Amino acid sequence: MxxxxxxxxxxxxxxxxxxxxxxxxxxxxxxxxxxxxxxxxxxxxxxxxxxxxxxxxxxxxxxxxxxxxxxxxETTVVVFPKDHWLAAADEVALADLADDVVFHPLDDTLGWTDLPGRPAIERPATTADAIELVAANVGVLLVPQSLARLHHRRDLTYRPVADAPQSxxxxxxxxxxxxxxxxxxxxxxxxxxxxxxxxxxxxxxxxEPEPKKKATQPRKPQQQKPQPQKSGAKPRPKPKAATAKRGKPKRRS
Incomplete structure (x- = not known):
């Protein structure tokens, strides 16, 4: 190959x-x-x-x-200046943007058929250009959330738009x-x-070959170690070997 x-x-x-x-x-x-x-x-x-x-x-x-x-x-969000009235909302609807200029950059990723709000005089060339116009308080911009994060600015914020197209x-x-x-x-x-x-x-x-297993050797039986004697103790005498007792010989009759 x-x-x-x-x-x-x-x-x-x-x-x-x-x-x-x-x-x-x-x-x-x-x-x-x-x-x-x-x-x-x-x-x-x-x-x-x-x-x-x-x-x-x-x-x-x-x-x-x-x-x-x-x-x-991705979630679609609307980007706007931090002092915009939309900042008071947790979520925005498209109808809320009716009085705002909504930018539609030439590299738009949402595929609008009916853009909300009021149209801008001309379309910005890129999303980055549209962000600059939003920072100038000229209008707002709808983008996927990842693009809002990519073009983050301290003077701008964004909110999710539930009924907007998604990327x-x-x-x-x-x-x-x-x-x-x-x-x-x-x-x-x-x-x-x-x-x-x-x-x-x-x-x-x-x-890749499987790793070889190491051969295991049989364990040697463990020898019991002699228990150490306590100090002062007398050694135990070794047991004597048992001897068989011999009885008296029986007399012959």
Whole structure:
């Protein structure tokens, strides 16, 4: 089997592949894992053009070309200045944003069909640009919670929005390139052990010889140690050997 010199994993902003990368390093130490950070809008393109072997991307993707395993769904939050009246609420509804300017950046990850609130004069190029406008108290922004944390600022806060669209993160790869290394990473994100995995790590584990057991020698019978005598005590006399008593010879009649 031909082994790739490395495994390239693309990931979009807000996704943290660190825990899976650590497992990869433990399971396949001879295959470097190259983490490739890509913009939110370039996750699918990086896989189509061969810039990565697999990717942690946001759905949807073209299922005619790419395979995808959904991993988790993120909570959507609204980001606003700390002195905004929304800070008094524990949870926000879309109807609460009717009087606010709601930014819709070009790299939006929520796929809005009907954006709430009032539209901005123009769409910010990126989520980072939209965050700057929110900090200037121009409007608010709806994003997955991981992106709110990624662009954290001391003067901003956020609240969950229960009735907003949500973003789903998935592991994706080209359908025609489901290699052993791809199978290995699938096993890692699904929590499979090395023995239950279908990838290269399972082959390596099966090929490793079991450790030899050390031969155990029979134990020698333990001899009882003589008990030490107490000081001042007289030694016990050795018992005399028993002698048979001889009786008187019987007279012959």
């Amino acid at each position: 031909q082994v790739n010199p490395s495994f390239r994993l693309a990931y979009v902003p807000g996704v943290t592949p660190g825990k899976w990368a650590r497992v990869w390093g433990e399971r396949l130490p001879d295959v470097p894992l190259d983490l490739v950070a890509v913009p939110s809008t370039d996750g699918e393109r990086s896989l189509r053009e061969g810039d990565a072997d697999a990717g942690l991307v946001r759905l949807p993707v073209d299922r005619d070309v790419l395979s995808a395993i959904p991993l988790y769904t 789903q993160v998935a592991l994706s790869w080209p359908q025609e390139q489901t290699t052993d290394l791809v199978e290995e990473f699938i096993g890692i994100v699904r929590g499979r052990t090395v023995n239950s995995s279908r990838g290269r790590g399972a082959v390596q584990a099966a090929a």
